[in-house]
Amino acid sequence: MEELLRYHSIVDWIAFDRVATEDMEIGGQAVRAGEGLFVLGAPANRDHRVFERPDELDVRRGTRNHVAFGYGVHQCLGQNLARAELEIAYRTLFERIPGLRVVGDDDALPFKYGGVIFGLHALPVAW
Structure with missing residues (x-):
């Protein structure tokens, strides 16, 4: 689950917008x-x-040091509930429909990247 959250973070902007209080340099860029x-x-x-290999989806990676739910004091308060919901939903889905599989080419899946929230427009499946 953690690797899916890392690889397919549903939100890009993570509420860390700030205003510089003094001149500084970040990553070689003057602010x-x-x-x-x-x-x-x-x-x-x-x-x-x-x-x-950050651009590869590796469900065996097992890392939890992603920022899908923010970081530090700016973490999502509902992250533990979201993790539980995802784990329960996926486990139940695959237990009840064990032959569930994506139909077609994974690279052709219609992702939506045009807004604040990311995801799939559609996920064709068969079982």
């Missing part, structure tokens, strides 16, 4: 006092310094 900053979670979850 002036008064300028706004937006922190994006999806690229953070693909950081090669944190995750080996």
